[in-house]
Structures are given as C-alpha cells and as structure tokens.
Amino acid sequence: MRTAAPLLLTPGPLTTSARTRQAMSQDWGSWDEGFNQLTASLCEQLLAIVNGADSHYCVPLQGSGTFAVEAAIGTLVPRDGKVLVLINGAYGQRLAKICAVLGRSFSTFETAEDQPTTAIDVEHLLLADPTVSHVALIHCETSTGILNPLADIAEVVARHGKRLIIDAMSSFGALPIDARQVPFDALIAASGKCLEGVPGMGFVFARKETLAAAAGNSHSLAMDLHDQHAYMAKTGQWRFTPPTHVVAALHEALVQYHEEGGLPARLGRYADNCQVLLEEMAGLGLRSFLPAAIQAPIIVTFHAPKDPRYQFKAFYERVKAKGFILYPGKLTRVETFRVGCIGQVGRSDMQAAVAAIAEVLREMEVLDI
Amino acid sequence: MRTAAPLLLTPGPLTTSARTRQAMSQDWGSWDEGFNQLTASLCEQLLAIVNGADSHYCVPLQGSGTFAVEAAIGTLVPRDGKVLVLINGAYGQRLAKICAVLGRSFSTFETAEDQPTTAIDVEHLLLADPTVSHVALIHCETSTGILNPLADIAEVVARHGKRLIIDAMSSFGALPIDARQVPFDALIAASGKCLEGVPGMGFVFARKETLAAAAGNSHSLAMDLHDQHAYMAKTGQWRFTPPTHVVAALHEALVQYHEEGGLPARLGRYADNCQVLLEEMAGLGLRSFLPAAIQAPIIVTFHAPKDPRYQFKAFYERVKAKGFILYPGKLTRVETFRVGCIGQVGRSDMQAAVAAIAEVLREMEVLDI
Numbered sequence: 055m056r057t058a059a060p061l062l063l064t065p066g067p068l069t070t071s072a073r074t075r076q077a078m079s080q081d082w083g084s085w086d087e088g089f090n091q092l093t094a095s096l097c098e099q100l101l102a103i104v105n106g107a108d109s110h111y112c113v114p115l116q117g118s119g120t121f122a123v124e125a126a127i128g129t130l131v132p133r134d135g136k137v138l139v140l141i142n143g144a145y146g147q148r149l150a151k152i153c154a155v156l157g158r159s160f161s162t163f164e165t166a167e168d169q170p171t172t173a174i175d176v177e178h179l180l181l182a183d184p185t186v187s188h189v190a191l192i193h194c195e196t197s198t199g200i201l202n203p204l205a206d207i208a209e210v211v212a213r214h215g216k217r218l219i220i221d222a223m224s225s226f227g228a229l230p231i232d233a234r235q236v237p238f239d240a241l242i243a244a245s246g247k248c249l250e251g252v253p254g255m256g257f258v259f260a261r262k263e264t265l266a267a268a269a270g271n272s273h274s275l276a277m278d279l280h281d282q283h284a285y286m287a288k289t290g291q292w293r294f295t296p297p298t299h300v301v302a303a304l305h306e307a308l309v310q311y312h313e314e315g316g317l318p319a320r321l322g323r324y325a326d327n328c329q330v331l332l333e334e335m336a337g338l339g340l341r342s343f344l345p346a347a348i349q350a351p352i353i354v355t356f357h358a359p360k361d362p363r364y365q366f367k368a369f370y371e372r373v374k375a376k377g378f379i380l381y382p383g384k385l386t387r388v389e390t391f392r393v394g395c396i397g398q399v400g401r402s403d404m405q406a407a408v409a410a411i412a413e414v415l416r417e418m419e420v421l422d423i
Numbered sequence: 424m425r426t427a428a429p430l431l432l433t434p435g436p437l438t439t440s441a442r443t444r445q446a447m448s449q450d451w452g453s454w455d456e457g458f459n460q461l462t463a464s465l466c467e468q469l470l471a472i473v474n475g476a477d478s479h480y481c482v483p484l485q486g487s488g489t490f491a492v493e494a495a496i497g498t499l500v501p502r503d504g505k506v507l508v509l510i511n512g513a514y515g516q517r518l519a520k521i522c523a524v525l526g527r528s529f530s531t532f533e534t535a536e537d538q539p540t541t542a543i544d545v546e547h548l549l550l551a552d553p554t555v556s557h558v559a560l561i562h563c564e565t566s567t568g569i570l571n572p573l574a575d576i577a578e579v580v581a582r583h584g585k586r587l588i589i590d591a592m593s594s595f596g597a598l599p600i601d602a603r604q605v606p607f608d609a610l611i612a613a614s615g616k617c618l619e620g621v622p623g624m625g626f627v628f629a630r631k632e633t634l635a636a637a638a639g640n641s642h643s644l645a646m647d648l649h650d651q652h653a654y655m656a657k658t659g660q661w662r663f664t665p666p667t668h669v670v671a672a673l674h675e676a677l678v679q680y681h682e683e684g685g686l687p688a689r690l691g692r693y694a695d696n697c698q699v700l701l702e703e704m705a706g707l708g709l710r711s712f713l714p715a716a717i718q719a720p721i722i723v724t725f726h727a728p729k730d731p732r733y734q735f736k737a738f739y740e741r742v743k744a745k746g747f748i749l750y751p752g753k754l755t756r757v758e759t760f761r762v763g764c765i766g767q768v769g770r771s772d773m774q775a776a777v778a779a780i781a782e783v784l785r786e787m788e789v790l791d792i
Contacts, residue, residue, distance in 0.1 A: 059449045059450065060452075062450055062452050064452050064453075064454070066664065067450060067451060067452065067453050067664065068450070069450055070450055072448075075447060075448045075449075075450070076448070076667070078444060078447045078448075078668065079440055079441075079444045079445070079447075079448075080428045080619075081428065081431055081436060081437070081438055081443075081444070081621075082436060083429075083431050083433050083436065083748040084433075084436050084622075085750065085751065086743070086748055091453070116485070116486040116487045116490060117490060117645065118485045118645070118663040118664040118665070118666075119663070119664060120645050120663040120664070121485060121486060121490075121645045121663070124643060124644055124645045128643075128729070144690050148644075151644055152644050155642075155643065155644040155647070156542070156642075157641070158642075178494045191557065200495070210562065244664070252447075252450075252666070252667065252668045253453075253664045253665065253666050253667055253668075254485070254623045254666035254668070254669055260566065267664070272524070273524075273525075273643065274493060274497075274524065274525070274640050274642065274643055274646070275493055275517075275520055275521050275524040275525075276486065276487070276490045276493045276644070276646070277643065277645070277646075278524075294487040294489040294490070295435065295487040295488060295489070295613070295615065295622045296487070296584040296622065297487075297621070297622050297623035297666060297669060298621065298622055299444070299447065299621045299622075299623070299668070299669070299672075300623055300666060300669065303668075350542035353478045374455070379452040380453055380652065382454065
C-alpha cells in the first residue's frame with residue numbers, strides 16, 4: 055500500500071511531476087516583465103506543437119477548458135453563423151449547449167458513443183445544409199476515449215469552404231495535429247491535460263485573419279478572445295489577473311515535455327500505458343468498451359463487472375486506498391468505469407494499478423467479471 | 424540586497440506564505456471526495472467571514488475576479504433589469520463595460536477618482552430614475568485605493584427596494600462586511616487578494632432567493648452561477664474542471680487567516696502596514712494621492728516625484744533589484760505609482776521597502792520630490 059498521495063489515473067486534473075508543482079513555490083507579479091516573458095514563451099511553445107506560428111495566434115484564457123471552448127465559439131463564430139456540432143459523447147453535447155446558451159444557430163449530428171463521426175457523414179451534412187458556416191467537433195471524446203478522424207473531417211470541411219472548431223482538450227500535446235495540414239479556425243486545449251500542467255487555464259489557437267475580424271462578436275467581456283489577444287499583443291500582459299502559479303507550472307511542464315522528446319515521446323509513453331493497461335485488464339477479464347481501432351491512448355472505458363457484489367463506490371474507495379484514483383463512467387446505457395493513461399505515469403504505474411484492481415476485486419469477492 | 428524572489432507590494436497577485444504555496448505540492452482528483460470536502464469547507468469558511476450562511480450561497484468560479492463579477496451580473500440581474508453603476512476608477516468603469524457587453528440596460532454615476540460616491544448621491548439618483556433595479560459599486564477601488572461608504576449606500580439602496588451588487592475584490596477578508604446588516608444580492612471577491620491565496624478563482628455570495636430565481640438569466644454557460652451552484656449542491660463537485668491547486672492553496676490560506684485571528688487581525692496588520700508606509704514615505708517627501716479619511720489600508724497611490732530624473736520604469740527596476748515589486752499608477756491626469764499593503768507582509772517589510780525606495784531615489788539623483 056502506498057503512503058504518498060494517490061496517483062491520479064484520470065483525464066485531468068492528472069498526476070503532475072514534482073518539478074511542475076515545485077514551479078508554483080514562487081509568487082509572480084502579473085505586471086512584471088519576468089512574468090510577461092513566461093507568458094510569451096508559453097504561447098510560442100504551444101504554437102510550435104501544432105506548427106501554427108505562421109497561421110495562428112495562441113490566446114491563453116483563465117478558467118477551465120470549457121471556458122476556452124465557450125470563448126472560442128463566442129468570439130470566432132459570427133452572430134449570424136451556424137454551427138454543425140458533431141456529437142458522440144458528453145463533450146460534444148456540451149458544445150451544442152454552448153451554442154444554445156450563446157444564441158448561435160446550430161444543428162447537431164449524433165452517432166453512438168462507440169461510433170466515430172466519419173468524413174462521409176460530414177460531406178453529406180454539408181451538402182444537405184449550405185447555411186452551415188462552421189463545423190465543431192471533439193477530437194478525443196473523453197466520455198469514452200473515442201478518437202474522431204480529425205484530418206479527414208478537416209479536409210471535407212475545408213473543401214466546402216467552411217470553418218472548423220476543434221475541441222482538442224484531451225488530445226493536444228499527445229496526438230499529432232499539424233496546422234499546416236489540418237485547416238482550422240480554432241483549436242482549444244488546456245493546461246491540465248496531456249501537457250501535464252495543473253488545471254486553471256485554457257488556450258485557443260485562433261486563425262490570425264479570423265481573430266482579426268472577430269472584434270465585437272463576443273457575448274462576454276471576460277471571454278472575448280479578440281480583446282484578450284489585442285491587449286496581450288500591445289502590453290505583453292493578460293487583460294485580467296492571470297493564474298500566475300498555474301502559468302508558471304505549465305511553463306515548467308513544457309520544459310519537461312521537450313526534455314522527454316516532445317510529442318512523439320509523450321504519445322509513445324501514453325500509447326504504452328494504454329497497451330499495458332488493456333492487456334493486463336484483459337488478463338483479469340475486464341473488457342474495454344471501445345474496439346482498439348478507435349481507442350485513443352488517453353483514457354479507457356471498461357465495462358463494469360457483472361457480479362452483483364461489484365459496486366463502483368466501494369471499488370473506487372478500495373483502489374484509492376491502495377494508491378490509485380480511477381474515474382467513474384459517463385455512459386447512461388451501460389455501467390462502466392474509466393482509467394486514464396495520461397499524466398506523469400508510466401508502464402510500471404499502470405501495472406501496479408491493475409494489480410491493485412485485481413486485489414480489490416478479490417477482496418470484494420467479485421467473481422463474475 | 425535580497426537574493427530570494429522579490430516581495431510583491433501589489434494588489435494581487437500578492438505575496439503568499441510558504442505554507443500556502445506548499446499546499447499546491449499535491450495533486451487532487453476533481454471527482455474525489457477529499458477534494459469535494461475541501462471545496463465545501465472553503466465555501467463554509469468564506470460565508471462565515473460575512474456572516475452570510477443564513478442568507479447567501481457561496482458560489483466559487485474558475486478564472487479571475489472579473490470572471491466572477493461578470494458571472495454575478497449575468498446571472499443575478501434579470502435581462503430586463505437596469506443597473507446603476509457607481510464609478511470612481513477603472514474597476515467601476517469595468518462594471519459598466521460588463522453591463523454594456525452583456526446587453527443589460529445601465530446608467531453610470533461618476534465622481535472624481537479622489538471622491539467617494541455618497542449615500543446622498545445614490546438617494547438622488549434612485550429618486551430621479553425609478554427604472555433602476557440594481558446598484559453596483561466597487562467597495563475599495565484599486566485604481567487609487569479609495570474606500571466607498573458601502574454601509575450607507577446599502578441602506579439607501581435597500582430602503583428604495585433596489586438590489587445591490589458589491590465588487591469587494593480588494594477589501595473582502597480585511598474590511599468588515601456583515602450580511603446581516605448590509606443587504607446585498609451579490610458580493611464578489613477572489614482567491615488572490617486579502618485572503619492571501621493564489622490567483623485563479625473568484626467567488627460570489629449570492630442571496631439565496633435571488634439565485635434560486637436566476638435560472639436562465641445567464642448569457643454564458645461557463646459563467647452561469649445558478650447552474651454552478653445547482654450542480655455543486657447536488658454533487659459536491661464543480662461543474663467544470665476546478666483549479667484544484669488554487670483551491671487547495673486558498674483552503675490553506677484560510678487556515679492561516681483563522682490562526683492569525685481572522686478579519687480583525689488581518690485588518691490590523693494591513694492598517695499598520697499602511698500607516699508605516701504613509702509615514703515613512705512622507706519622511707522621503709512622497710505624498711499620498713488620497714486624504715487619509717478615504718484611504719483604505721489596501722493599496723496606496725503616491726504622486727510621482729516631479730524631478731525629470733524620475734522615470735517609473737527605471738525606478739521600478741531598481742526597486743525590484745532590491746527585492747520589492749511595486750505597482751504602476753492607473754490615473755490618467757496625474758503621474759503616480761502604487762504600493763500595496765496587503766499580502767504576507769508586515770511592518771518590517773514596509774520599512775525595508777521604503778528604505779529601498781529611498782536608496783533608489785538617491786542613486787537616480789531624484790532630488791525634487
């Protein structure tokens with residue numbers, strides 16, 4: 055049994071490195087040049103991950119990832135735009151809800167939670183409704199861990215002269231996205247996911263011309279990315295008080311990201327985590343919800359054991375006592391639980407987590423998996 | 424000369440204690456019961472500071488204080504409401520801007536930056552315009568450090584049957600406000616001010632009946648305080664990813680707040696800081712912008728020296744090199760700079776800061792103060 059704080063096998067907040075947390079041991083003046091340099095370096099490094107320096111601005115925003123998603127839609131979709139939202143999980147549903155609350159016209163296309171949206175679907179949808187101006191999708195839907203075929207969909211959207219908004223919250227930094235090859239108006243992610251920072255800020259890569267033309271679109275002062283960018287470009291500062299310690303932690307997390315070998319190394323480690331997890335859980339008889347072909351190496355949904363002695367809350371508490379925090383399922387039709395592959399964890403952590411799960415199932419006398 | 428990171432004599436982010444920053448050295452699962460308890464304890468302690476447990480809910484929100492101010496206006500002012508905004512500085516201006524962006528009807532009443540709004544002003548304004556439904560004001564306007572007479576204004580607003588929205592960002596926790604005596608619909612503050620936490624979250628004390636009736640008011644999904652509260656009341660969790668480390672730091676900062684002796688002790692220390700600062704700066708010939716009667720012990724605006732050899736940027740850099748980060752002025756008519764009295768600093772820090780300022784003025788050969 056571990057005595058330290060439990061490892062988070064969750065989709066963010068997740069396990070960060072001691073170095074990253076240590077970066078929060080200093081206070082920063084938000085007006086100070088040293089902090090401005092931290093912000094500028096952060097934005098530059100983030101843009102480089104998507105090869106977006108020529109085409110996009112990086113606009114950081116206070117708050118959770120959802121704040122940045124809402125800010126992107128509110129700022130970059132004109133008030134007379136119409137958004138086609140592609141849905142196969144809770145985060146796609148949330149995109150549609152944001153459009154509804156903001157009063158943006160939208161339509162939805164929903165597939166089952168284990169079925170990616172295809173480029174052919176999008177082709178048909180755009181042909182059927184020429185009033186659509188924007189397509190919005192979730193790259194990796196954290197509800198299940200399903201991967202949607204971003205590059206293929208982006209190609210169709212661009213060919214039809216439409217704009218693309220990508221919620222890449224749980225994929226950015228681990229799954230490759232190249233702004234020179236995948237056309238998008240906005241790609242949104244956050245500090246506390248695959249970059250392994252702490253939660254508290256999001257960021258939007260906004261196409262330069264789109265952002266320049268977006269003055270006055272926003273429904274909100276705090277979430278106006280045009281204003282946020284214009285002020286930062288002029289002063290080097292955030293418009294309103296930045297989460298200084300979160301920014302410093304993300305900067306330090308990026309140093310380690312590059313030391314590890316950047317995106318290929320991060321993806322390699324997560325893919326290994328995912329494979330080890332799937333194999334060892336299969337050894338216990340625990341089945342993954344998604345087929346391997348559409349499983350992103352970010353978070354894995356497992357069917358809950360059928361045994362009536364299994365009960366998620368007790369299972370969770372016992373696994374936590376052994377040092378691992380799991381994540382509940384988010385499906386309504388089937389009982390599941392989730393295990394994250396991301397964060398400052400490796401193969402041996404995944405093995406230890408599965409060993410803990412095995413012990414707990416034995417202790418709970420869960421036999422019918 | 425100090426070798427450690429400079430002390431922040433700024434209005435937030437400010438200097439926090441090592442214990443508060445140390446509280447960020449652990450990762451928290453946002454779904455975990457341990458974290459839920461942290462949030463619940465935080466809200467309970469915050470409400471107790473204003474004696475608001477019977478009358479108000481505490482709704483925490485991701486982002487900077489301005490996010491919470493916008494959320495309060497967007498959620499608690501009905502779409503057909505009209506806000507009278509009292510202005511004597513940049514943060515009052517921002518309140519008006521939020522109303523404008525959100526499409527809420529509003530009028531403004533502006534006094535000079537060294538002139539508090541009075542209860543008599545508000546009486547006349549409410550008599551003159553019966554369509555006003557809400558009055559919004561800044562308790563302590565950080566632009567200058569001026570204190571507005573909150574209790575008197577609140578009495579007039581209540582007598583006219585209107586609702587009050589208080590931006591108490593830089594006063595909450597240090598200046599007493601009692602919800603049992605000062606009627607308000609919303610009071611807004613943030614983590615990184617007089618509570619001496621780190622920046623990254625705000626909170627709104629919302630009158631229970633007002634919040635209950637506020638479903639559907641909000642212009643935003645992320646900033647909908649009704650939704651945020653309803654979800655938290657049901658699940659114990661934040662609706663969207665919380666800034667876990669910021670929450671843990673604020674919780675630890677509150678432990679120290681109580682150890683120090685709560686609000687009276689915090690106010691006592693800041694008042695002492697302010698007095699020492701004013702006295703020692705006066706000894707150098709540096710004059711404060713505000714008369715003592717309307718100076719809050721939060722941040723002090725000083726007239727810049729008249730000497731042409733004084734230049735803020737060089738002055739700032741030299742004082743920083745000696746271990747103290749000052750704050751620029753925010754007035755357009757007169758050249759000023761500001762020194763904060765808040766944060767984990769005491770009398771000897773203020774004395775050392777003034778000594779550093781004196782040395783720098785000598786080094787810069789600034790003679791005509």
